[in-house]
Amino acid sequence: MSSDETVVSLSGVDVHFESESGGINPFRDSKTVRAVDDVDLEIAENDVIAIVGESGSGKTTLGKAAVGLQKPTNGTISYRGQDIWQAQKRFSNPEIPFSEIRRSLQIIHQDPESSLNPHKSVRSSLEQPLKKWQGNLGPEDREARILAMLEKVGMSPAHDYAERYPHQLSGGETQRVALIRALLMNPDVILADEAVSALDVSLRVEMMDLMLDLQDSFDTSYLFISHDLSNARYVAEHADGYLGVMYLGELVEFGPAKEVLQNPQHPYTKVLRWATPSLEITDETEPPVRKIDIPDPVDPPSGCRFHTRCPHATAHCRDAAPESRSTDVPEHRTACYRIDEHSEYWDAEPLEGAHIDR
């Protein structure tokens, strides 16, 4: 898959937010939230990349940056080689116009009701992208296209669903309309931000199957953001895609989804695995973290940001941040000293409550 052409490429991307904490006091420092810190990521054609992390990990901000909805404070994001934010500048005369980039990068939200206009029928919500991007289609062709799409996602009879308004649809149906609307733009990448999390468990597999099905017909890539490792696994493994794990703004592990799940290298990835309840009978174990609360992203810990919770942290982890490095497996990388047998880590003093456990 990595041999395919890269559609979106992020290089050294930071997204930092200034939080105004000073109020009217000009002497108080404003604080910086480092929502995304120095992330590299490539999305290939027909790729599926799932990003998991807790709230506050920066996964949504990373997703928005990747589809050009969030301007990075540092680093570059390019679409087929064209720097997205250069293209947006006036008189920059880009090779690929910004409007074209915008069309190519679409998003579906967790809460689709808020993204569909409540005063518009399904038909008119879906007509919009076709009118704008496929002006050559006549009214009958548009109609046929919309009905065919509704039929394809199982909303039958299609002409009945086309006349409905968002409040007349179930959560799963609304999410399907949002997906169709994104696909009608013929995008290269769809950012699916917690797109199935709000659905009932029994509907999630159906929605994810549909997304995967349509990926084949539309040649699109997905950047699938979720706090739920089971959902991320389902989508990414099905598509032979990748899984990335974010922690406090950093991508701490990344690789082929199957490999990351079966052979997790970062202690935080192992924690997320523990946190995902299986349907097997197991003895209840204590959380494999020293603290169950995530630190404040305004003031992240020094060194490796996970050192305050990591069951294996040493003084070395507290003092210096590990670089992301490759594991033995191609395309699998992680930012943890424990994969480097020559690291100073092994000789350092474990932090309180932590054990090296070679």
Add this chain to the structure above:
Amino acid sequence: MSKQEELDQPTGSADPILEIRDLNVYFEMDRGRSRVIDDVDLDIRRGEIIGIVGESGSGKSMLASSLLDAVVEPGVTTGEVTYQSTDGESVDVLDLSEEELMEFRWEQISMVFQGALSSFNPTMAMREHFEETLEAHGYAVDSGMERAADLLSDLYLDPDRVLDSYPHELSGGMKQRALIALALVLEPEVLVMDEPTAALDLLMQRSIVSLLAEIRDKYDLTMVFITHDLPLVTKLADRIGVLYAFELVELADTESILREPTHPYTRALLNATPNLDAPLEEMRPIEGAAPDPVNVPAGCSYHERCPLATDKCERDPPSFDRISDTQEVACHHWEDIDEIPLTTEVDQ
């Protein structure tokens, strides 16, 4: 008998703390009567953690509310909910006056409801919430606050820091744990929780679940954990009840629910649940949709979606029958259940 032995006893012979009989909750609507709890019978045993699992619109929140006679107007609750206190007194919960209920709700059965995070007053420090609750019920504040501090530490919170904070200064996970501590500060016997972890991250959900198990043991509580999240509740519950279309369709010990579920819906739900272990190609969605409360199908309410359904299922509602010492199910064809393979078992 040890607690585990007691809990392994057949239903009925164990000491029930709450006996629910012919419980119905309905709303009169223009379109007709909307029955959101339909003839539920259930014994909750002293000291157990019982999980009640249902998808949205299955009636699970109504079941939680009705245990405390807290169904909102114009909902009507009928049937019996009998509470057996430790000193041998029986209380008919649905017959209590407003005043008696106020007392009963915190001191005997306490609750943590969905969306309860907003129930903290934003202008009051956490300490005041605890003090106010203790005072309102005539409890000694000093010893009560000691208990509060213990409870907060049991939930991996720093008591001084949390008590001195205002609600907005705490994360969602911290507030939710503080709320559980608040619900337990008056030493209730039963804690009813409705989706107590739904808005939280998986790690926090899972952590809270393991802390709840410790708290049950330490304080000898009975817990009712109501959720849509079947995998999560299996990590906590001794027994699990499955709600479908406002009825209890299966009730069994957690191991039987996972290994030998006998209701077709329970099996379908297990097969549809994304998880990290089952082979991907075996997971499949449940066909069709859950019924509208005004228009529940005749016969077995699941027959329209059920691969085992026959004419009998369209006609006669199945009774809720005991099929073993630890398992009850409402299905005419439970003996043929293995026609629906259980995908989570494939690699076992």
